[in-house]
Amino acid sequence: MRCDFADSLLHLYFDVELNGRRAAEFERHMRHCDRCGTELVDLEMLRDRLLLAQIYEPATASLRRKINAALHAAAPTTTASPPRLWHWLAAAAALLIVALLLGRVGPEFHNDDYQADLAAEIVDAHARSLQPGHLNGIASNDARVVKGWLAEKGTFAVPVHDFANDGFNLKGGRLDVIEGRPVAAVVYEGNGHPIDVFIWPTRERDSPPRTGSRQNFKWVDWRKGKMEFCAVSDADPVAIEQLHHLMNSSW
Amino acid sequence: MNDLDAEDRRRFEQLVLPHVDAAFNLARWLLRRREDAEEVAQEALLRACRFFRGFHGGDARAWLLQIVRNTCYSWLEKNRPRELMVEFDEELHPQAVSTPESMAIANEDRERLSRALESLPPHFREILVLRELEGCSYKEIAAITSIPIGTVMSSLSRARRQLHSALTDSSQGACP
Numbered sequence: 001m002r003c004d005f006a007d008s009l010l011h012l013y014f015d016v017e018l019n020g021r022r023a024a025e026f027e028r029h030m031r032h033c034d035r036c037g038t039e040l041v042d043l044e045m046l047r048d049r050l051l052l053a054q055i056y057e058p059a060t061a062s063l064r065r066k067i068n069a070a071l072h073a074a075a076p077t078t079t080a081s082p083p084r085l086w087h088w089l090a091a092a093a094a095l096l097i098v099a100l101l102l103g104r105v106g107p108e109f110h111n112d113d114y115q116a117d118l119a120a121e122i123v124d125a126h127a128r129s130l131q132p133g134h135l136n137g138i139a140s141n142d143a144r145v146v147k148g149w150l151a152e153k154g155t156f157a158v159p160v161h162d163f164a165n166d167g168f169n170l171k172g173g174r175l176d177v178i179e180g181r182p183v184a185a186v187v188y189e190g191n192g193h194p195i196d197v198f199i200w201p202t203r204e205r206d207s208p209p210r211t212g213s214r215q216n217f218k219w220v221d222w223r224k225g226k227m228e229f230c231a232v233s234d235a236d237p238v239a240i241e242q243l244h245h246l247m248n249s250s251w
Numbered sequence: 252m253n254d255l256d257a258e259d260r261r262r263f264e265q266l267v268l269p270h271v272d273a274a275f276n277l278a279r280w281l282l283r284r285r286e287d288a289e290e291v292a293q294e295a296l297l298r299a300c301r302f303f304r305g306f307h308g309g310d311a312r313a314w315l316l317q318i319v320r321n322t323c324y325s326w327l328e329k330n331r332p333r334e335l336m337v338e339f340d341e342e343l344h345p346q347a348v349s350t351p352e353s354m355a356i357a358n359e360d361r362e363r364l365s366r367a368l369e370s371l372p373p374h375f376r377e378i379l380v381l382r383e384l385e386g387c388s389y390k391e392i393a394a395i396t397s398i399p400i401g402t403v404m405s406s407l408s409r410a411r412r413q414l415h416s417a418l419t420d421s422s423q424g425a426c427p
Contacts, residue, residue, distance in 0.1 A: 011404060011407055011408045011411070012404065015407075017388070017404075046414065046415060049360065050364060050383050050384065053361040053364050055361055055365055057275065057276050057279045057285075058272040058276065059271045059276075060275065060285070060289055062289065063275055063289045064271060067268070067271065067293060067296050070296075070297060070300075071260065071263070071264070120399050121399055121400065124401045125401055128401070128402070178401065
C-alpha cells in the first residue's frame with residue numbers, strides 16, 4: 001500500500017525542513033505508518049554510509065597552490081580581461097527587458113516577492129504533475145468521489161465540481177506540497193489542456209483574481225471564503241479566467 | 252586576478268577561500284575526474300575573484316558554489332555534452348565487484364558508493380552532494396542551482412531513490 005506522506009513529507013522531515021507543528025504532525029503519522037518508518041531508517045542508513053565512507057574530497061594541494069599563486073600574481077592574467085563597454089550595455093539592456101516583462105506580467109506582484117515565489121512554486125508543481133509517471137492522486141470524473149478522496153487523505157475540505165457542461169471536464173484530484181504545506185489540486189481538462197486548480201486554506205480576506213505567467217504557463221490566483229485558489233495551465237488565458245468564474249460562483 | 256585592490260583581496264581570502272574544499276568537491280562529483288575538477292575549480296575561483304566586487308555579503312559558500320556549478324556545466328557542455336543528456340550512465344552502472352579480502356571494508360564501500368553516485372545524472376549527483384556532503388538546506392540548494400524549492404525537494408527524493416537502487420544492484424551477489 002502506498003503512502004502519500006512518504007512521497008511528500010518524508011524527505012522534508014528527514015532534512016529538518018518542516019516547522020515544529022508540521023514535524024509533530026508527521027511524527028504522529030509515522031506511529032501508524034510502517035512504510036514511512038522503514039523509509040526513514042533507509043534514508044538514515046544511506047546518509048551514515050556516505051559519511052562513514054568519507055567520500056567528500058577536499059581540494060588538492062596543487063589547486064590551493066595555483067589559486068594562491070594567481071591571487072598574488074603581479075601581472076594581469078589572460079582570463080581577467082577588463083569588462084568592455086558593450087558588456088555593460090548588454091547587461092543593462094537585459095535588465096531593462098526583465099523589468100519590462102515583470103511590469104507587464106504582474107503589475108500587482110513585483111513588490112510582492114512572496115506571492116511571486118508562491119506562483120513560481122505552483123507553476124512548477126503543475127509542470128511536475130505533467131511528467132510521465134507522476135500520479136499521486138485519484139482519477140475520476142465524479143465530483144463526489146474526488147471530494148471524498150481529498151477529504152480523506154488531506155487535512156481540509158475542498159470544493160469539487162464538474163463543469164463538463166461548460167467545457168471543463170473533471171479528471172481527478174491529488175495532494176501536493178507547496179512551500180512545505182499540503183495543498184489539494186483539482187484537475188480539469190479544457191479543450192485538450194490539463195488545468196490544475198490548487199486549493200489550500202488561508203487566513204487572509206477574500207481577494208479579486210490576480211494573474212501572471214511563468215514559462216509557458218498562465219495562472220490565476222484568488223481567495224474566497226478562507227480558501228486560496230490558484231488555477232494554472234498552458235491553456236488559453238480566457239479559458240482559465242472562465243474556470244475561475246465558474247469556481248468562484250459555486251463556492 | 253589583480254583587478255582586486257589589497258582590501259578586496261583580503262576580503263576574498265577571508266570569505267571565499269575557506270570554501271575551496273566545497274568548490275573542489277562539487278566539481279569533482281559533477282565532472283567525475285579529479286584532473287578536470289582541478290582545472291574547472293581553478294577557473295571558477297578565478298571567475299569568483301573577477302566577480303567579487305559584485306558580491307555584497309551574504310552566504311559566500313552559496314555564492315561560490317553557484318559559480319562552480321555554472322562553470323562545471325559550461326565545461327561539460329563544451330567537452331562532454333553527451334553526459335548532460337544521459338539519464339543513467341549504463342557504462343558506469345555499478346557492477347558487483349569482488350575485491351581481495353585484504354581490502355578494508357570501508358574502502359570497498361567507498362568505491363561502491365562513488366561508482367553508484369557517478370552513475371546518476373549530473374543534476375541528481377549535484378543535489379545529493381550539496382545536501383549530503385555539504386549539508387546545504389533546501390533554500391541554499393535552490394539558490395545555488397537556480398531551481399525552485401519544490402523542484403529541489405522532488406529531485407532530492409528521486410536522486411536518493413536512484414542512488415539507493417544503484418547501490419542495491421551493486422551489492423547483489425557481493426554481500427548476501
